[in-house]
Amino acid sequence: MNKKTITGQFHFALGKLQEQVATLLGSTxxxxxxxxxxxxxxxxxxxxxxxxxxxxxxxxxxxAPM
Incomplete structure (x- = not known):
């Protein structure tokens, strides 16, 4: 795992949370x-x-040996 992999997972999880909040607020x-x-x-x-x-x-x- 490198920094981009971890950052990508974080952004995905944050987007999921943000989507749930937006659904509760009714904001498309x-x-x-x-x-x-x-x-x-x-x-x-x-x-x-x-x-x-x-x-x-x-x-x-x-x-690998050549």
Missing amino acids: ELQYAAQKRQTDGRIMHAVGEAQDLIKRSLRQRQR
Whole structure:
């Protein structure tokens, strides 16, 4: 896990909470903002996982005998 993965998870969870509050308040504008935050969190999380995968792959490639 890297910083982007953790930040992405945080933004997703915060978006979920924000969406619940917006539903209670009946604000569609806040609901859209919450959904956008969730989407941004998912994207950030995926980018972080991709970075981790690339780093692991490069480390394995350096260790492999030729």
